[in-house]
Amino acid sequence: MNPDSGDGQSPPQRPSVGRAVHYVSHGTPVREDGTQAYTAQCRAAVVTAVDPAPDAGPGDVFVSLAVLNPTGLFFDQFVLQDEDDHAGGTWHFPERV
Template sequence: MPEPSVGDIVHYVSYGTPGGEYGKECRAAVITAVVAGTDRGKDEHGVTTAPAVVSLAVLNPTGMFFNEQVAYEGSAEDGGTWHWRADD
């Protein structure tokens, strides 16, 4: 996984609604901060293994919202997380 940095465009996974009327959706987001002190390890091949925690500006069809302390998930399964775009 590349190191996240301010200005990177990523995907944020929305939570959806509790009743299931709306499902989880990937939304475009811009990293506004990388949380200092995030414990990020590397394996024997130099690949980053620990999740990155970032702050995001999330772009929704109806407006923007800002979210701090968002954990990296690596997939679109968990709402409230971020992952790299498929083409990155």
């Protein structure tokens, strides 16, 4: 699902190669006591390809990303957009500040 630009009149944002977006890391598995060593975090990422996924549903937007982590780079393909829940393993446009 693509968000609009915020003013209600601009066309929806669309990913393109070279665009800066946010990738949400998965975090570590939840322990028995309910804690995590590392929680899911937004990370800076650059779109490297806009991917037509073979099993994509209507409105699904997949991209390939180069994710910039504090400890190095991570590359991923067919990453699903999630503007609402920001679930781990998805990408979204940066929030406007």
